[in-house]
Amino acid sequence: MKKGILLILSGFAGSGKGTIVKELLDKYDNYALSVSATTRSPRPGEKDGREYFFKTVEEFEDMIKAEELLEYARYVDNYYGTPAEYVEKMLKDGKDVILEIEQQGALQIKEKRPDALLLFVMPPSVDEVYNRLKGRGTENEETILKRMRQGAKEAEVIGEYDFLIINDDLDECVKRVHNTIQSAKYATFRNMDLIDDVVKGFGEFFNKH
Amino acid sequence: MKKGILLILSGFAGSGKGTIVKELLDKYDNYALSVSATTRSPRPGEKDGREYFFKTVEEFEDMIKAEELLEYARYVDNYYGTPAEYVEKMLKDGKDVILEIEQQGALQIKEKRPDALLLFVMPPSVDEVYNRLKGRGTENEETILKRMRQGAKEAEVIGEYDFLIINDDLDECVKRVHNTIQSAKYATFRNMDLIDDVVKGFGEFFNKH
Numbered sequence: 001m002k003k004g005i006l007l008i009l010s011g012f013a014g015s016g017k018g019t020i021v022k023e024l025l026d027k028y029d030n031y032a033l034s035v036s037a038t039t040r041s042p043r044p045g046e047k048d049g050r051e052y053f054f055k056t057v058e059e060f061e062d063m064i065k066a067e068e069l070l071e072y073a074r075y076v077d078n079y080y081g082t083p084a085e086y087v088e089k090m091l092k093d094g095k096d097v098i099l100e101i102e103q104q105g106a107l108q109i110k111e112k113r114p115d116a117l118l119l120f121v122m123p124p125s126v127d128e129v130y131n132r133l134k135g136r137g138t139e140n141e142e143t144i145l146k147r148m149r150q151g152a153k154e155a156e157v158i159g160e161y162d163f164l165i166i167n168d169d170l171d172e173c174v175k176r177v178h179n180t181i182q183s184a185k186y187a188t189f190r191n192m193d194l195i196d197d198v199v200k201g202f203g204e205f206f207n208k209h
Numbered sequence: 210m211k212k213g214i215l216l217i218l219s220g221f222a223g224s225g226k227g228t229i230v231k232e233l234l235d236k237y238d239n240y241a242l243s244v245s246a247t248t249r250s251p252r253p254g255e256k257d258g259r260e261y262f263f264k265t266v267e268e269f270e271d272m273i274k275a276e277e278l279l280e281y282a283r284y285v286d287n288y289y290g291t292p293a294e295y296v297e298k299m300l301k302d303g304k305d306v307i308l309e310i311e312q313q314g315a316l317q318i319k320e321k322r323p324d325a326l327l328l329f330v331m332p333p334s335v336d337e338v339y340n341r342l343k344g345r346g347t348e349n350e351e352t353i354l355k356r357m358r359q360g361a362k363e364a365e366v367i368g369e370y371d372f373l374i375i376n377d378d379l380d381e382c383v384k385r386v387h388n389t390i391q392s393a394k395y396a397t398f399r400n401m402d403l404i405d406d407v408v409k410g411f412g413e414f415f416n417k418h
Contacts, residue, residue, distance in 0.1 A: 120397070126410030130418075145418060152411035158404045163395040180392040186372040186385065188329075195367045201335030202361035209339075209354060 004030070004096040005190075006087060006113060007181055008106045011121035012151045014132030016167045020121060021100050023174045032095035034087050037063065040078040053083060071101070071108035082109070096181055103154050110160070117184050119177065120161040124168045126151075213239070213305040214399075215296060215322055216390055217315045220330035221363060222356045223341030225376045229330060230309050232383040241304035243296050246272065249287040262292060280310070280317035291318070305390055312363050319369070326393050327370040328386065333377045335360075 011017040024031045037053040039060050048054050055063070060079045063069050072081030082099060090097045099109070109116050123129050129151055133144045158164055163180050167173040188195065220226040233240050246262040248269050257263050264272070269288045272278050281290030291308060299306045308318070318325050332338050338360055342353045367373055372389050376382040397404065 122407065126407060126414050130414065148411070148414060148418075152408075152415070155404070155407045155411055158407065159397050159401065161397050163392070164397050164400050164404065165395050176392070176395065179388040180395060183372070183385070183389040183392040186374050186389060188368050188370050188373050191373050192368065195364070195373065198331065198335060198364045198367065199361075202357070202364055205335050205339065205357060206361070209357075 002094060002185070004032075004091045004094050005181055005184055006091060006109075006116040007096055007098045008109055008116050008118045009098060009100050009121065009177075010103050010106050010119070010154075010161070011167075012123065012129045012154060013147045014129050014136070015121045015123055016132075016170065016173070017100055017121050019170060020167070020174055020177055021098055023170070024098065024178060027174065028178060030094075030096050032090045032093075032097050034082055034090075034097050034099045036080055037069070037072075037083050038078055038080045040080075053086070055079075070099075070112060071105040073105060103157055107157070107160055115190060117163075117181060118161040119163045119165060119180065120158050121165050121167050121173070121177070122158075124166055211303060211394070213241075213300045213303050214390055214393055215300060215318075215325040216305055216307050217318055217325050217327045218307060218309045218330065218386075219312050219315050219328070219363075219370070220376075221332065221338045221360045223338050223345070224330045224332055225341075225379065225382070226309055226330050228379060229376070229383055229386055230307055232379070233307065233387060236383065237387060239303075239305050241299045241302075241306050243291055243299075243306050243308045245289055246278070246281075246292050247287055247289045249289075262295075264288075279308075279321060280314040282314060312366055316366070316369055324399060326372075326390060328372045328374060328389065329367050329370040330374050330376050330382070330386070331367075333375055 009017055009021060021033070025033060035049060035053060037055050037060060039055055039057050042048065042052070042054050046052065057079070060081070063081070063083065064072060068084055069081040070084045070087060072079060082101070082105070087097050106118055110118055123132055130144070130148060133139065133147055139147070165173060165176050165180065184190070218226055218230060230242070234242060244258060244262060246264050246269060248264055248266050251257065251261070251263050255261065266288070269290070272290070272292065273281060277293055278290040279293045279296060281288060291310070291314070296306050315327055319327055332341055339353070339357060342348065342356055348356070374382060374385050374389065393399070
């Protein structure tokens with residue numbers, strides 16, 4: 001079985017990236033979601049290995065030292081990170097593994113895993129970013145402006161991603177994301193083994209003819 | 210209208226690349242075929258600007274000097290080349306322009322046009338390259354082996370292409386090629402203007418808020 005692709009998905013608040021991930025998992029059977037590790041306590045109903053791998057601070061810091069995390073960050077008093085082993089296992093099973101992650105983590109992973117595919121999703125315009133945040137009705141103006149300032153910073157780094165996909169229509173956007181991931185599998189740099197086999201195949205051919 | 214993509218398609222003899230190009234032009238309306246310039250004489254039924262742009266040797270050498278060709282080569286006593294102006298006009302019209310071209314020309318173009326998309330097509334195996342050449346029944350064993358030696362040389366340079374696509378099933382292969390070309394349009398390096406606009410868009414947003 002062919003190894004899957006590691007997909008890093010980021011986007012502005014309100015870009016609909018959570019919905020896109022859900023649709024990919026629902027519509028196609030080649031995707032799996034990465035499970036993060038965290039030191040925060042499980043909430044009622046959360047299961048170890050499903051929502052998160054729950055770790056003690058000591059366990060987490062051991063994982064950092066042993067370089068067992070593709071990326072990690074500390075928010076408030078807790079660590080959050082992506083265990084490499086779980087991702088690697090699913091990739092070997094042929095799954096395309098989705099990591100929905102903010103920019104800083106995405107760029108950490110790109111450095112460690114140049115074969116990862118980095119995708120940035122955004123609404124059709126900056127005004128639309130604001131309108132969608134407003135439309136949620138869950139955050140006050142101050143929080144929304146804080147998110148917009150965060151977005152302004154993120155915008156400057158979009159060029160570090162491989163692809164930029166506009167979410168103007170959810171179904172279209174999900175198709176574009178899916179096709180982009182599947183096409184990326186044909187990139188020559190992801191198929192150097194196959195190319196070597198072809199070169200060898202010609203050698204064997206001329207031994208026979 | 211968004212500018213089209215310049216697609217360079219190469220492949221081993223027997224890879225079916227001619228059929229793939231025909232299918233792309235038949236099935237989708239976003240493609241146009243590049244028209245080469247040549248110094249050879251028109252054959253009966255050939256029309257200037259349709260099969261080829263027919264040029265005198267002097268005209269062709271003037272085009273070389275003026276760097277008006279994306280690539281060119283001399284076969285036997287005739288020049289063949291790709292006029293940049295015609296390709297550029299169609300790209301501006303929003304067409305994805307297909308150039309079916311051998312490897313040397315493909316790599317010449319890649320140097321001049323790093324935004325060109327280079328795609329290599331091959332049958333599922335080296336034996337299959339041989340079988341397809343044999344199956345045509347139009348060439349003797351000596352000619353077939355000459356083509357196989359050419360293929361062996363080409364195989365070593367596949368890594369210079371952006372994508373390698375296997376032609377195991379024509380319909381599937383055409384879909385893969387089409388999706389790969391369309392997805393390539395979302396590559397961030399082809400959308401730096403859009404990213405600049407987003408950064409500016411945030412600036413304008415904060416002028417208003």
